[in-house]
Amino acid sequence: MHKPSIMVKKRLLFFLSVVTVGISGLIFRVGYIQIVQGDFLKAKAWEQQTRDRLIAPQRGTIYDRNGVPLAQNASVSTISVIHNQIQDKDKVITTLMDVLGMNYDEIKAKVDRVVALERIQSRVDKEIGDELRKRNIPGIVVDEDSKRYYPHRNLASHVLGFVGKDNQGIIGLEVKYDEYLKGMPGKILTEADAKGRDISGGIQQRIEPLPGNHLVTSIDIVIQQYAEQALEKVLQGKEAKKGSIIIMNPQNGEILAMANKPDFDLNEPFRIQDPLLQNQWSQLSQEKKADALNQMWRNFSINDTYEPGSTFKIVTSTAGLEEKAVRLNDTFSCPGYRIVADRRIRCHKVGGHGTQTFVEGVRNSCNPVFMDTAERLGAETFYKYMKLFGFHEKTGIDVPGEAVGIMHNIKKVGPVELATMSFGQSFQITPLQLIRAGAAIVNGGYLITPHFGTRIINQEGKVIKTFDYNKKQQIISKETSDAMRKILESVVSEGTGHRTYLPGYRIGGKTATSEKLPRSSRKYIASFLGFAPADDPQVMALILIDEPMGIYYGGTVAAPVIKEVFENILPYLGIEPQYTEQELKLESIGEVQIPNFVQQSLTDVKKEARALGLTLEVLGEGNLVKEQFPLPNERVNQGTKLIVYVEPQDKK
Ligand SMILES: [Zn+2]
Incomplete structure (x- = not known):
């Protein structure tokens, strides 16, 4: 065949x-x-046959690590009319006008519409719904409903996310954990004849809704508040375009705080915050509006990439040590530049750093030291570490929309590309990818998965699911990690990171000043990656300040912010300071203890805050303090911002 x-x-x-x-x-x-x-x-x-009305389930609460609700529900009502059950139309209209405060024409148009069920208003206060129910007017029906409510408004807005009209998650954790949070709607069944008349004789069959389960996260609201406060302060002071901060436990990847500014109010997520855009909002096309909102909702710690600059030198150093391409006491010379192929690539110190050891090179953030290290490694080995540290992939964080690193194809990496990559230029990564790599460098060498969700609990508080992030791959040796911790501690005690030095604490870190593209724009991102305690890291923090005005160096602008954050959160986490004798002499100047302001009148709080030298921010309306931050008895520096949430005096 x-x-x-x-x-x-x-x-x-x-x-x-x-x-x-x-x-x-x-x-x-x-x-x-x-x-x-x-x-x-x-x-x-x-x-x-059955005219059923859906009963929305209670969406589960999102908690911080200590059980503080970050997203919860307020009970509301939905008011409708059932055309065929109306007996006295005028009475229906006047009652709705009276209770809902709507105008006659608006209500009449709705009441006249011949449909089975006409929705008059949704999400009205529960008290209003109860009032209507009490009046018991045939034709008017009140269904219970619930509305998502974010008690801390802007707090962690990009992370928590919010829900749409149908209570379905739109961004952030609200989307990621929607299946656990949403619950199952119930129904009210009313039998009706072909014309839609109620033939149930007033007997309603109810299928109860199943409430959603609750999500417990790793966020610590106190740390989140400190982080947001510090970030906001520096952005204002430096008139910067935007900024972000991430605080993570480098041992297990639990994120304690993550914030981006500017942010938005989760209770009004469709209200644009930029005052310029706000002014021209009504004239904008739908497309422009959608773009602006999407931009406002972007979590750029995760969704966007940037050129990391010198903070990335910790990766080059680690690869060099792990491969034994460099040793701590190897000497390098810096005349202020290095000739690579046909290019002259500068060090940030114009006159050069002269002769220095590898450790001194890291301390001084000297570019030629890293160019030499990368050259010794070669492109292939350098890329092996890019991959090991996870820059080619998503970190696996549990919020949607994560971006990955953008870098040269290895085939196109010549000596110049390799040299610039060694000090963090000519490729892009997300801030989250950087902090994850940083965690592996200081935690003994394990690549962790950054995350927020720790467990799901049901209505009774019983744990029904625990999220497992324990699988960690060891990518570098403990010896290299130990050496890197010591080197990075010396960056803070003796090098470019000295503005993070905090008496009583051992802190390690690395500064960066990245020049944004195009280079001719002379715009910068100042950043700092820090961790503490240096001998057993429990927290790692990364801050980015995008386009600071005036002085833009990471060591000058970003490092002090992390110092301020650590100064507050380390004692809060129970990490006690251990002062040297010299440090003890210089302590306790300008510190104050925060009093309890809850249930006090705003007028009194204003007076007291002024007397203590605290700046005050008031959120909400009214004169009665409901919540405060920092919490009572905390010790803070004078000039720290006190945030109080207030409500009207008469409201219970
Ligand atoms: Zn140099």
Whole structure:
């Protein structure tokens, strides 16, 4: 037998595909009518016989690590009219006008509409719903409903995310954990005849909704507040465009705080915050509005990449040590530049750092030291570490929209590309990828998965699911990690990171000043990656300040912010300071203890805050303090911002 020729095979294949497409089309069509339309038709008949009203389930709460609700529900009501049950139309209209405060024409138009069920208003206060229910007017129905409510408004807005009209998550943790949080809607069934008249004789059959489960996160609201406060202060002071901060436990990847500024109010997520855009909002096209909102909702610690600059030198150093391409006491010389191929690549110190050891090179953040290290490693080994540290992939964080690093194809990496990459230029990564790499460098060498969600609990508080992030790959040796911790501690005690030095604590870190593209724009991102305690890191923090005005160096602008954050959160985490004798002499100047302001009048709080030298920010309306931050008894520096949430005096 002849083997079929290629031509014949091709024809056969073509014929086969035409038939396959045709048949699948047919199957699809039949399936569509039966499955999709069938359901629809059945549902229509059902709707005619029973007029069911959905009862929205209570969405689960999102908690911080200590059980403080970050996203919760307020009970509200939905008001509707059932046309065929109306006995006295005027009474229905006047009652709705009276209770809901709507105008006559608006209500009459709705009441006159001949539909089974006409929604008048949704998400009205529960008290209003109860009032209408009490009046018991035939034709007016009140259904319970719930509205998502974020008690801390802007706090961690990009992380928590918010929900849409149907209570479905739109961004952030609200989307990621939607399946656990959303619950199952219930129904109120009322039997009706073909004309829609109630024939149930007033007996309602209820299928109760199933409330959603709760999400417990690793966020610590106290740390989150400190972080946001510090970030806001520096952005204002430096008139910077934006900024972000991440605080993570480098041992297990639990994120204690993450904030981006500017942010937005989770209770009004569709309200643009930029005052310029706010002014021209009504004139903007739908497309422009959507763009602006999406921009406002972006979590750029995760969704966007940037050129890390010198903080990345910790990766080059680690690779050099791990591969034994460099030793701590190797000497390097810096004349202020290095000639690589045909290019002259500068060090930030114009006159050069002269002769220095590897450790001194890291302390001084001297570019030629890293160019030499990368050259010794070679592109292939350098890329091996890019991969090991996870810059090619998502970190796996549990919020949607994560970006990955953008770098040269290894085939296109010549000496110049390798040299610039060694000190953090000519490629982009996300801030989250950087802090994850930093964690592996100081935690003994383990690549962790940054995350927020720790467990799901049900309505009774019983744990029904624990998220497991324990699988950690060791990517570098403990010896290299130990050496890096010591070097990075010396960056703070003796090098470019000295503005993070905090008496009583051992802190390690690395500064960066990245020049944004195009370089001619002379715009910068100042950043600092720090961790403490240096001998057993429990917290790691990364801050980015985008386009600071005036002085823009990471060591000058970003490092002090992390110092301020650590100064507050280390004692809070129970990490006690251990002062040297010299440090003890210089302590306790300008510190104050925060009093308890809760249940006090705002007028009194203002006076007291002024007397203590605290700056005050008031959130909410009214004169009664409901919550405060920092918490009572905390010790803070004078000039720290005190945030109070207030409400009207008479409201319970
Ligand atoms: Zn140098």
